[in-house]
Amino acid sequence: MWPFSSPKASNTSTREDRQRCWDARDQYFACLDRAAVVKPGDEKPSRACGSEGKSYEESCAKSWIEYFNQRRVIGEAQKDRLAQADTQARNAKQ
Amino acid sequence: MFSFRPLRPFTRNLVPPQRLSFVDLLQKRCVGTSSKLPKDPPKQSLEPQRPQRNVIGTFTPASAALFIVVGVGLFWYFQNEKANLLKQREQERMSKAYGRPHVGGPFSLLNCSGSPQRFTHEELVGKWSLVYFGFTNCPDICPAELDKVTAVVNELGKSNPGLPIQPVFISVDPARDSPSIIRAYLSDFHPSFIGLVGNYQETKSVCKAYRVYFSTPPDADPKGDYLVDHSIFVYLMDPEGRFVEAFGQVTEKDEMAKKIKEFVVEWSK
Numbered sequence: 001m002w003p004f005s006s007p008k009a010s011n012t013s014t015r016e017d018r019q020r021c022w023d024a025r026d027q028y029f030a031c032l033d034r035a036a037v038v039k040p041g042d043e044k045p046s047r048a049c050g051s052e053g054k055s056y057e058e059s060c061a062k063s064w065i066e067y068f069n070q071r072r073v074i075g076e077a078q079k080d081r082l083a084q085a086d087t088q089a090r091n092a093k094q
Numbered sequence: 095m096f097s098f099r100p101l102r103p104f105t106r107n108l109v110p111p112q113r114l115s116f117v118d119l120l121q122k123r124c125v126g127t128s129s130k131l132p133k134d135p136p137k138q139s140l141e142p143q144r145p146q147r148n149v150i151g152t153f154t155p156a157s158a159a160l161f162i163v164v165g166v167g168l169f170w171y172f173q174n175e176k177a178n179l180l181k182q183r184e185q186e187r188m189s190k191a192y193g194r195p196h197v198g199g200p201f202s203l204l205n206c207s208g209s210p211q212r213f214t215h216e217e218l219v220g221k222w223s224l225v226y227f228g229f230t231n232c233p234d235i236c237p238a239e240l241d242k243v244t245a246v247v248n249e250l251g252k253s254n255p256g257l258p259i260q261p262v263f264i265s266v267d268p269a270r271d272s273p274s275i276i277r278a279y280l281s282d283f284h285p286s287f288i289g290l291v292g293n294y295q296e297t298k299s300v301c302k303a304y305r306v307y308f309s310t311p312p313d314a315d316p317k318g319d320y321l322v323d324h325s326i327f328v329y330l331m332d333p334e335g336r337f338v339e340a341f342g343q344v345t346e347k348d349e350m351a352k353k354i355k356e357f358v359v360e361w362s363k
Contacts, residue, residue, distance in 0.1 A: 013230050014278065014279075015237075018233075018234075021233075022234070061319055063231070063319045064233045
């Protein structure tokens with residue numbers, strides 16, 4: 001098994017592995033924010049965030065990458081709705 | 095005043111004043127007097143106007159005062175009783191002597207942490223348990239929840255030293271989570287964490303008892319890379335092994351610790 005094991009954390013999940021993955025993810029997402037891209041992958045045509053993306057894909061398991069990406073997209077959509085709900089609540093209080 | 099009084103009404107003073115009823119009043123006015131009083135002389139106009147005691151009847155200033163005092167007393171008494179009743183109801187609600195959800199039940203799993211080798215629901219007896227269902231391949235939620243439980247156990251260790259509390263981790267991913275993997279995983283959290291795992295049937299059975307949803311299929315690939323969808327709660331069980339409360343993700347560690355302390359006090363009564 002060991003010659004084929006890749007550096008990315010697949011089944012082993014220690015605090016360091018997790019932290020490494022989260023940090024790589026945070027850097028990649030911050031880059032996407034700067035490029036004003038919501039869905040990870042949309043920035044590929046413009047070749048932005050290449051190195052961050054690579055490091056992200058290496059540090060995290062595929063299932064985790066899918067999960068984080070989906071959450072990012074949903075989170076963006078929710079932000080609008082939450083902001084609307086917030087203003088509604090504030091208006092109602094007046 | 096008294097100098098105008100003729101002799102006859104003087105005798106009238108010797109007689110105790112009668113309490114007249116309404117009927118008597120009518121009779122006296124219309125027919126003349128059939129009361130027990132001695133016959134009044136027609137010179138009633140000379141008589142000083144006596145207080146209208148017969149009209150007022152029993153309603154004297156003294157009785158009015160007594161009425162008010164008793165009324166106020168009763169009012170305060172009932173206010174007090176009402177407050178006490180509300181307090182009692184609040185306490186009963188806290189102790190949850192009835193209406194406890196049917197969470198928890200018999201289960202039997204392998205103890206990854208060593209002894210006893212088989213961990214059943216009976217091991218929950220005698221200790222306060224915080225049970226969390228998760229899997230080691232969890233991206234962020236399980237680690238966050240386990241960190242929260244670790245912090246709560248540490249906090250309770252300081253505030254309630256000697257309180258028997260055991261955090262329990264039950265894996266909902268039996269295909270991939272072997273005892274050694276779970277042991278390694280739990281080493282990142284509180285040292286007293288107990289890791290449990292079973293085969294698919296045992297996992298299904300304990301999840302059913304605790305009303306936990308989990309999405310692992312029976313034929314999951316042990317080498318697969320998948321995430322397990324599962325309900326995210328920390329279940330507090332009391333030293334009788336009965337369910338007390340389920341803490342969700344929104345409950346912060348301070349609130350959780352505070353509530354557990356309240357439950358401990360309530361239970362000790």
